Amino acid sequence: MTKRIALATSAEHAELPPTDLPLVDALRTAGLDPVAEVWTDPSVDWSAYDAVLLRSVWDYHRRYDEFTEWLARLDKAGVPVLNDSGLVRWNGDKRYLLELRERGVAIVPSQVAAGACLHEVVSGLDGQEIVVKPTVGATALHTVRGVAGSTELDQALAELPEIVYLVQPFQPEIVADGEWSLIFVEGEFTHAVIKRAAAGDFRVQSDFGGTVTPTDPTPVVLDGARTALEAVGPTPTYARIDGVVVNGRFLLMEVELIEPELFFPQYPQAVDKLAAAVAARL
CATH class of the missing domain: 3.40.50.880 (Class I glutamine amidotransferase (GATase) domain)
Structure with a gap:
């Protein structure tokens, strides 16, 4: 049947x-x-x-x-x-990044801050440009960027709901060079894109005017993404590894295993590969 x-x-x-x-x-x-x-x-x-x-x-x-x-x-x-x-x-909770760091994966430096602790964590980074994002979140919801200690960031933080956040130093390479997304099916690399933010923004999502360009990854990027995926453990049917190159190193930003855009229009062959992988799993 x-x-x-x-x-x-x-x-x-x-x-x-x-x-x-x-x-x-x-x-x-x-x-x-x-x-x-x-x-x-x-x-x-x-x-x-x-x-x-x-x-x-x-x-x-x-x-x-x-x-x-x-x-x-x-x-x-x-x-x-x-x-x-x-x-x-x-x-589903980006605190997994800290686990992957313990497993030897190079990640964008991250601290976890829950509720009222957010202001305490941010105050310890006074003068640094940072990004604050929910540990459970997507599409840049409740994500803010600013200089720690500035009136503008303090006001933005005051408007955030009291949930758990990641606090990270802003990576200017995201704006200058773009964010990598590498797609894997059954652990096999299929294709990659670079996502770039619209002028004046740092969010690379298409919702905010971001663009996507199919690009062959450098060995540094591909090796870094593979290292991250292998550290996850069981091989997922599909995965998207997002990261940025900083000082010649690929730093993991996210492992996307739930509902990621897999950029099928940029590489149509991946559709058949995913379908075959799903059929084989059943």
């Missing part, structure tokens, strides 16, 4: 974003029956599927407790999740 796979998406993208539509065709070609399902829809019978492939669940960070409860229900029902639900839980 043809195996059915749910492509988990959000209510805002119930029909899947255009960049994922080629994946539907590729999964069918690979012998699967893919169906887009909104992960928050209570009427969905997830046990009717042979697996759930996380795609555009782009609101998970806004409803994180609900998201992890949903994963628990899938686990209880015996429905496999791609990526693996254990990896997804681990990846």
Whole structure:
């Protein structure tokens, strides 16, 4: 029998974003029956599927407790999740960066600050340009940049919700040279892009005018990304490794294992590779 796979998406993208539509065709070609399902829809019978492939669940960070409860229900029902639900839980909180640092991965220097401790941590960096971002977050939500100790940053911090944050020194190379994203399928490198922010901004996401350019990675970039992926542990079905080159070293910014943009339009061959990998997992 043809195996059915749910492509988990959000209510805002119930029909899947255009960049994922080629994946539907590729999964069918690979012998699967893919169906887009909104992960928050209570009427969905997830046990009717042979697996759930996380795609555009782009609101998970806004409803994180609900998201992890949903994963628990899938686990209880015996429905496999791609990526693996254990990896997804681990990846949902950016404090994993500190674990990877302990495993020998070069990361952008990071401190964790919870609630009221945020001001204490920032005060210890007086005069430095920093970035503050939630440990559970995406699309630069509640992310601020400024000089520690400045009135402008203090005001911006005062407007943030009391959640847990990462505090990092701002890396000017992101603006000057761009941020790398490297895509892997079953641990095999497929393609890479450089993301650049719009003039006057530091956020590379397309939501803020950022651009994407397909680029072959240098050995330093590729080796650094592979080191980061290997340190994760179990090989994920798909992964995106984001980082920046600083003083000749690739510094990890994020490991994206939940709902990353995989830049299929920039490298269409990756669609077939991912579809084949999903089919093989089932």
